[in-house]
Amino acid sequence: MRVKPKKTRFEKHHIENFIGRAYMSFCVLLLIVIIVSMVYFVASKGIANFVSGEVKVSDFLFGTKWSPEADTPSYGAFPFIAGSFLVTLLAALIASPLSICAALFMTEIVPGWGKKLLQPVIELLSGIPSVVYGFVGLSVIVPFLRNTLPGQGIGVAAGALVLSVMILPTITSVAADALASLPQNLKESSFALGATRWQTISRVILPTTFPAIMTGVVLGMARAFGEALAVQMVIGNAPFVPRSLFESASTLTSVITLGMGNTTMGSPQNNALWSMALVLMLMTFVFVLLVRMLERRNKI
């Protein structure tokens, strides 16, 4: 008599495997559904004004006049786009040198206690909530600027300073990782040739890790570009293109924060705010793309 081979398909571990796989696939699918619907919803609201012919794309992007409540309303968002870029670039300019120095301090100058000192500092700085940064900016930086420099204190400079502290940890941690993963023999051969530490850092280490450090800077800029509440608290929220650093201005995020609750859903003004959200979202894609490009360069 032949013994029938046992059916293995429905053994316990097969069922377990199947359930586990199904559950995990569901989780991944959910992620994809979330992002697709997010892009779809924000984009469909964001282009509503352009589709209905209420506002022209060029008027929205390059118009400098934002007066939605006037008799002939105009929805020029250029002041806000300019404000966002200005504040972001300034913040990156302030934060990058500081962060790169901190990363060099942790990895090249005193790798032992430097890391022990700065690592928790970076972690804590990135843990402080953004509204707290806004509060400190409002009660320390703004009065300081008001008393020492021209202007009201609130404005582009205050926004950039607050943001630069907020993005310090992002840039520092990425730069420190990049520096730490550099092959040791590169440095050693430079020292063997008789180079000083600064010569090694400036001619060997920084050029080699440049794409990786730029990744950190771009990530920091992405964070600064999307930050809403801290900037809104210190920038002054005037709908004009700022002519000096100490004038108040607006960013895309600050206008959305203030306007979204006070406009009725579906009105042209509300839709213009959604168009700004769409611009923010597209900028996120640009930042992600930049990071990917830099990472690819880094691998070679």
Place this chain on the structure above:
Amino acid sequence: MKPRTADKIATAIIVTFALLIVAILVGLLGYILIRGMSHISWDFLTSAPQKIRAGGGVGPQLFNSLFLLVLTLIITIPLGLGAGIFMAEYARPGRLTNFIRLVVEVLSSFPSIIVGLFGLLLIVNTFNLGFSLISGALALTFFNLPLMVRITEQAFRTVPKQQKEAGFALGLSKWKIVTSVLLPVALPTIITGTILSAGRVFGEAAALMFTAGMSSPRLDFSNWNPLSPSSPLNPFRPAETLAVHIWKVNSEGLAPDALQIAAGASAVLVLTVLIFNLAARFFGRFIYRKLTASKRMN
């Protein structure tokens, strides 16, 4: 300039800048805590806020923040674990995996205000859940999920390969290996990461303004029926969190002591995040020691 002098100058600049960052943190924390601590009292932590008069507290806001955090973690932990394990153990390199990785990356770099707006559109208006705790928790889920996925994936990748191979050699099924061999080893890292991400969620405000709402109804802390509108446990009531409250008090506060309230609330927020950080470290080490025989976590 002689290379030696240049080296000395550069070193001095680097050290100065690095110490400047430490000084910024010490100054920030010192300012927040010293200004805020004097205002924190039991009464401040438990009483309801006042609109126009002085002396309001942050009781409901503090409770809302914690409750929202718990709700969010209940939703995100299982989902994030599932997707993270998939990415670490099951996904084969290919187009689909690249796409999922891109999704996670984009989702985690979306500004929180976009997440809030999406929540407003989908959860609050389309699903008609209104400004409520559950809307806020779902919005925070979108915000926290990519983080959880990343934490889980990294934790699983650090598990030594031999552990997995030993499991296969014993003839265990893949799922069994994942749940009873890899998960325990990865757990301390996952817990540490989760607590740290909880700190981020706790301080989040922009995503909540449009989903959890900017007001808190009168709460009756003796009513624990989750369906009654005045019960603190009701997930369908609007809930202003501590971070949103700080923003509101600073931007449009009418109470004469608005600045002190903001200072006190900021101190509470920062202290809580500090506690989260310490707890993450302590808990991770504790669990690592419990689950493995080693004394130290590296």
